Amino acid sequence: MFILSKFTDLLHLPPPTFAHPTATALEDRINEKYANKVVHNIGLCISLYDLSKVSEGMIGQDGGAHVNVEFRMIVFRPFKGEVLTGRISSATAAGVKVRTDFFDEVFVPAAGLFEGSRFDGKEQVWIWHNDDQDFYMDKNEVIRFRVEGEVFVDQLPVPPHLKGEESSLHNKPPYAITASCQQAGLGLVSWWVEEEEDGEEGE
Template identity: 40%
Template structure:
């Protein structure tokens, strides 16, 4: 679920921080810049693990800050495809079951990846697995918000989001829609025995 990613960056340190140890200033700056942010095609950055190389620092004309190239390792959330994880149902919609891990919420189990057969109950706003009891009857198993769920990661999507200036009219609506696009999302599945709500399998 978590991996170490080796990255490199040029860190800018303001003059007011020159009294501190360079290593501490770089650590603070890297965490400020990357923590809880998605690094494209890498994953969700969690925290700095260590700094492996600090190169020379430079001060450019007109800028009193120092600029230091560093190579470092960062703890990143990026589960591998087919990995089994346990989360909590955040909500349900016609698009599927939305799952959260607490620190990461962009996980969706689409309808075709639910236990079969399943249906969406508009009144309860929940997906329901129509479980066959084996004696010709079906028992409705609801997937309610807040339930603990075990799922398999089947896909990942990185979307590059670029900053945009203020817009009006139709452009503003387009900008608002773009803001709702997650830079990193996971697709999941529960369409096999042992997956789904933990309560389903407690007595099996």
């Protein structure tokens, strides 16, 4: 689910940061710039892991220092086939939207749900019919899913003359995950709790 990614950047440290140790000032600047942000084709940066190399600072016209830094970030980028848990955010006829504690862009398309699933448009909920029973995928329920793919969208700055206009490109999240729930143990965690408990009692 998490990986370490190496970055190189030229960071600017304004004069007020000189009162702090250089490493502390750089760590704060890196987290401010990268933490909780998506880097294209890398993933969602969580926080700084460590500093690898720090150059001598070059003083600029504003009196601040420009420092070349190599560092590693903890990045959220699950691999294909990895099983994760989250909570259902919403549902449409197209599928189920899922969120984790820090990432909101997980989508399970209708084709990725169990066979026998149907969408109730009135209740806005997916229902899995199995063994003559209906299992509801209600909002905020804990769901276990399998990662099937990822999509990165390079969100370029919007030109001034286009600001305020609808843009399908800029309405898309910079990083999204597609998932499935088609194997035993996947879907709502509550569906399988009783079965798991019965198995433990039989051991």
